[in-house]
Amino acid sequence: MSVTTDNNDLSLRMAGHFRDIEPGLAKGSPEILNTHRKKAFRDFVAQGIPTRKSENYKYTNLQPAFSREYQFLHEKTEKEFHLEEVFKCDVPQLDTHLVTILNGWFYQEADIKGILPENVILESLEKVAVMKPELLKVHYGQLADTEADPMVALNTAFARDGYFLRVPKNTKVESPIQIISLLQSDCDTYVTQRNLIVVEPGAEVTLILCDHTLNLHNYLSNSVTEIFVGENAVVNYYTVQNQHNNATAVNSVYVHQEQNSQANTNTITLHGGLVRNNLKVILAGENGEANVYGMAFLDRKQHVDNFTQLVHAMPHCQSNQLYKHILDDESTGAFSGRINVKRDAQKTNAFQRNNNLLLTDKAQMQTKPQLIIEADDVKCSHGATIGQIDEDALFYLRSRGIEEKQARLMMMNAFSYEVVQNIKVEPLRDRIDELIEKRLRGDVARCHECAYQCDC
Amino acid sequence: MLSIKNLCVSIEGKEILNGINLEINPGEVHAIMGPNGSGKSTLANVLAGKEDYEITAGEITYMGEDLFEMAPEDRARKGIFLSFQYPVEIPGVPMVNFLKTALNEHRKFRGEKPLTAGEFLKVMREKKALVEMDTELTNRSVNEGFSGGEKKKNEIFQMALLEPKLSILDETDSGLDIDALKTVAHGVNALRSAENATIVVTHYQRLLDYIVPDHVHVLYKGRIVKSAGKELAFELEEKGYEWIKKENGD
Numbered sequence A: 001m002s003v004t005t006d007n008n009d010l011s012l013r014m015a016g017h018f019r020d021i022e023p024g025l026a027k028g029s030p031e032i033l034n035t036h037r038k039k040a041f042r043d044f045v046a047q048g049i050p051t052r053k054s055e056n057y058k059y060t061n062l063q064p065a066f067s068r069e070y071q072f073l074h075e076k077t078e079k080e081f082h083l084e085e086v087f088k089c090d091v092p093q094l095d096t097h098l099v100t101i102l103n104g105w106f107y108q109e110a111d112i113k114g115i116l117p118e119n120v121i122l123e124s125l126e127k128v129a130v131m132k133p134e135l136l137k138v139h140y141g142q143l144a145d146t147e148a149d150p151m152v153a154l155n156t157a158f159a160r161d162g163y164f165l166r167v168p169k170n171t172k173v174e175s176p177i178q179i180i181s182l183l184q185s186d187c188d189t190y191v192t193q194r195n196l197i198v199v200e201p202g203a204e205v206t207l208i209l210c211d212h213t214l215n216l217h218n219y220l221s222n223s224v225t226e227i228f229v230g231e232n233a234v235v236n237y238y239t240v241q242n243q244h245n246n247a248t249a250v251n252s253v254y255v256h257q258e259q260n261s262q263a264n265t266n267t268i269t270l271h272g273g274l275v276r277n278n279l280k281v282i283l284a285g286e287n288g289e290a291n292v293y294g295m296a297f298l299d300r301k302q303h304v305d306n307f308t309q310l311v312h313a314m315p316h317c318q319s320n321q322l323y324k325h326i327l328d329d330e331s332t333g334a335f336s337g338r339i340n341v342k343r344d345a346q347k348t349n350a351f352q353r354n355n356n357l358l359l360t361d362k363a364q365m366q367t368k369p370q371l372i373i374e375a376d377d378v379k380c381s382h383g384a385t386i387g388q389i390d391e392d393a394l395f396y397l398r399s400r401g402i403e404e405k406q407a408r409l410m411m412m413n414a415f416s417y418e419v420v421q422n423i424k425v426e427p428l429r430d431r432i433d434e435l436i437e438k439r440l441r442g443d444v445a446r447c448h449e450c451a452y453q454c455d456c
Numbered sequence B: 001m002l003s004i005k006n007l008c009v010s011i012e013g014k015e016i017l018n019g020i021n022l023e024i025n026p027g028e029v030h031a032i033m034g035p036n037g038s039g040k041s042t043l044a045n046v047l048a049g050k051e052d053y054e055i056t057a058g059e060i061t062y063m064g065e066d067l068f069e070m071a072p073e074d075r076a077r078k079g080i081f082l083s084f085q086y087p088v089e090i091p092g093v094p095m096v097n098f099l100k101t102a103l104n105e106h107r108k109f110r111g112e113k114p115l116t117a118g119e120f121l122k123v124m125r126e127k128k129a130l131v132e133m134d135t136e137l138t139n140r141s142v143n144e145g146f147s148g149g150e151k152k153k154n155e156i157f158q159m160a161l162l163e164p165k166l167s168i169l170d171e172t173d174s175g176l177d178i179d180a181l182k183t184v185a186h187g188v189n190a191l192r193s194a195e196n197a198t199i200v201v202t203h204y205q206r207l208l209d210y211i212v213p214d215h216v217h218v219l220y221k222g223r224i225v226k227s228a229g230k231e232l233a234f235e236l237e238e239k240g241y242e243w244i245k246k247e248n249g250d
């Protein structure tokens, strides 16, 4: 029982923090954010911090993270340095790092003019909400349901800034857009980031999202991204998570797809203390295609939980889910994948696979596929494996003179290859290969010249 | 070169090899024949260093060193090569990566500089030609989707690349078509020298027409029950194993 009480206390404390900073949050914040803020807060109070009793958070315990004291930021501070000088996460050959998000606040790094096609908007969410609220109005808060997830409710209650991206009709953005989210503060900090992406009919865009921590404080970051993919539009959304062991990150991504659209997501979790990735894709038009992939590397006491929901609402859509985890030491992982085929969604093809590699006896993986199928003419499949490195393959490599350690590395690379090969931006894929190689070797897989040099 | 004395091996408590004695000198070719399940692959795997087996007695010295002290990768670098009866598929490990790493590990061991990508490709082309291996195969993952025969060719191709001192060919002939058998045998012969030795495990005399053995051994129930010259292979081809079984009291 004490758990519930603790959790109540934590929820109350969180609510208290919100009330403390609400005046500051609301002041100068655009109306549209404030409108959602109030309801979201009520929804949070009704639900409280997620506990493991809640079906959706069964495998991830957020209480330790919420038990810490954090600083709450409700104002943007002037950047004290040019981030590019201390931090380079650039993918070689891609000159598209335009935006940095520091502790949830948007900072433009380069003029998008001349780099992005005309009429593409890549701006601070807050700024757009103030200057052109009509751009947000129809979309903001439409996917991220504050009643269904208390973390989303919290995000919406605290939301101030993040990025807004709009790609106008039939516009193809040729070079990928890289957005680096950094956590850097002088004390333990709670961070909220809220993003909105609108890809209009026939448009195409590729995003590379890199999440990093720059110093060793405890961080609890809670971000929400809503993505609208119009008819015939294509979105590639690649996330590389590389945070330290004192960071807890909850990322919720919602994708809404119209007819003939395609969304490809790939979430590579290289490092992180506790990571929870929520991904919900709604195929809301016929002939939509969603390919969602994820690869997580865990060691020590790290925890990564990938939670996906694929909703087939209309006929003739296709979805592929492939998630893999490699778990070392005492790390723990979870994958919950839901496929929900609605009654009208005939001729659905929905596939899901989750493969996991345990490198020690102490590492643990929970995997839970869930199929809810209301239509009758559908093709669905799911499969999950939890295993060790194939000893026969390992022996084969060693019998050709390859050192055991190297052979293991090759096997692990091979394991992740199936996921990583789906990244269509070649320089990014090469960069990720390089980072994975370093990660698996036990070298810190951080971008070069990164300022944080902890070894926790 | 290789000296096996009273080798006894069991797996999960079941004795599979019980008292193998075998001496192999540089330049020699030894054929090992014997009915299914007699322990031929077990012997081959133990020589290569597979760890699933329990060595209950005996010793093996290879070039004057205790073989059991060496990890599989060290054995490989010191010249032991096993052509597997059932080569495994390793999806996700590209052939080229695998071959280059393996070859460079061998070179490092010999104190030679690693090959550059260009140099490696040149060597690879030469060796592929030797076994007439389809060029496209090296663009795939290790053995992935290879036909039975292609897998066997790939083994000999690797052998050609790594230039071992002691090659153990475990039923390399099975699965090969008639032309491929000749090509592979030709490849093996091209690699033979006065310093190298070969152990050929086979069920069929035909291979021995091409790779002519100095000695033929029959392995039965975990023991070498007969050793003779190449004429023994013809006798087995003609008469089967019944008489061997009878001679051994079955």
Ligand SMILES: Nc1ncnc2c1ncn2[C@@H]1O[C@H](COP(=O)(O)OP(=O)(O)OP(=O)(O)O)[C@@H](O)[C@H]1O
Pocket: B011, B012, B016, B034, B035, B036, B037, B038, B039, B040, B041, B042, B043, B052, B085
């Ligand atoms: N991992 C294992 N577990 C249990 N028994 C095994 C294992 N590996 C081999 N054996 C047994 O050991 C015996 C010898 O097997 P081995 O593969 O060495 O035979 P072989 O002479 O190569 O046969 P073949 O001609 O069919 O290739 C067989 O009875 C086999 O079933």
Ligand SMILES: [Mg+2]
Pocket: B040, B041, B042, B085, B170, B171
């Ligand atoms: Mg065999």
